[in-house]
Amino acid sequence: MIQVKRTEHPKAKPDFARLGFGKYFTDHMFVMRCQDGKSWQDPEVVPEGPLSLDPATMVFHYAQCIFEGLKAYKDEKGQISLFRPRDNFARLNRSCERMCIPKFDEELAMEGLMTLLKTDADWIPTAPGTALYIRPTVIATDPFLGVKASRSYLFYIILSPVGAYYEHGLEPVKIYVEDTYVRAAVGGTGDIKCGANYAVSLKAGEIAKEQGFDQVLWLDAKTRKNVEEVGSMNIFFVFGDEVVTPNLTGSILPGITRDSVIKLCREEGRKVSERPVSVDELTAAAEEGRLTECFGSGTAAVISPVGGLHYAGRDFVIGGGRMGPVTQHLYDRLTGIQTRRLPDPLGWVTEVR
Numbered sequence: 001m002i003q004v005k006r007t008e009h010p011k012a013k014p015d016f017a018r019l020g021f022g023k024y025f026t027d028h029m030f031v032m033r034c035q036d037g038k039s040w041q042d043p044e045v046v047p048e049g050p051l052s053l054d055p056a057t058m059v060f061h062y063a064q065c066i067f068e069g070l071k072a073y074k075d076e077k078g079q080i081s082l083f084r085p086r087d088n089f090a091r092l093n094r095s096c097e098r099m100c101i102p103k104f105d106e107e108l109a110m111e112g113l114m115t116l117l118k119t120d121a122d123w124i125p126t127a128p129g130t131a132l133y134i135r136p137t138v139i140a141t142d143p144f145l146g147v148k149a150s151r152s153y154l155f156y157i158i159l160s161p162v163g164a165y166y167e168h169g170l171e172p173v174k175i176y177v178e179d180t181y182v183r184a185a186v187g188g189t190g191d192i193k194c195g196a197n198y199a200v201s202l203k204a205g206e207i208a209k210e211q212g213f214d215q216v217l218w219l220d221a222k223t224r225k226n227v228e229e230v231g232s233m234n235i236f237f238v239f240g241d242e243v244v245t246p247n248l249t250g251s252i253l254p255g256i257t258r259d260s261v262i263k264l265c266r267e268e269g270r271k272v273s274e275r276p277v278s279v280d281e282l283t284a285a286a287e288e289g290r291l292t293e294c295f296g297s298g299t300a301a302v303i304s305p306v307g308g309l310h311y312a313g314r315d316f317v318i319g320g321g322r323m324g325p326v327t328q329h330l331y332d333r334l335t336g337i338q339t340r341r342l343p344d345p346l347g348w349v350t351e352v353r
């Protein structure tokens, strides 16, 4: 049984018709602490608010910080549900392992999340395209400047009612294929979810933005030839009737939405492949009209159409710059399952009880 300390100062709710992404936070958060480098103690739900940390706290210096992103939905009867939450906690534990953070009990985290969701249930938006975004996070909290793994950690889960991740909603985004900077190399941390992966992506993102692009498509660090992922989502290409995504090389995030798209395509009898995709193959296919669609997948991004790529000074338009039928279908099917408007044949939805 997780203890709940209710806030005495409930916040004013934002306008649920204008949420944007990641700007508002609910009244409560789930926390637990590790003090000995081994075990997690004192799980509880407390008021959401600022943390008080010494400036020497290790996370500020050496980036021992990992996180997850998942979503909760509420149907018209008020039933709250989660999409594949145990996969997120399993991945968070893989991130713990890689970043020398003690692993946690995934069922305890699930119980903490469910308690938190029931406490803040009236923050879950229900309009199409909205959800409650859930951000489990773990940070190193020792105040110490030597380089080593911290002994103490804070695990917290915060909640944010959200709309679309991209400002223009489901408008296709334009993507800059980055061939100077790299996001991750095999043997690094590209296949886990740590804050540092996002920090190193910012420079290329800023340059791309200055040139009018929404996001960066990363190439592999070794050859700068094979496409890997977009910083906030995995990437899929549609070549006629074949749906293709880069295979997990060790430097790509194994996205849960990515996995869901692959499994949905298989279940529908579509041809779907995980294989290396070179930027040369992509640009040739785009020029010849064989690259019919491109979309990104992620918890925040859901399924986001990509209407154009820019590589080596040239622009390549995909699908006339519009959202194609395969992308639209996968968006409808996935969000239909997530919000329980459609059946859940693969057993992905967990009800909050």
Ligand code: COI
Binding pocket: 068, 069, 070, 231, 232, 233, 298, 299, 300, 301
């Ligand atoms: C998510 O999709 O949940 C992510 O963590 C991506 C983040 C950059 C918003």
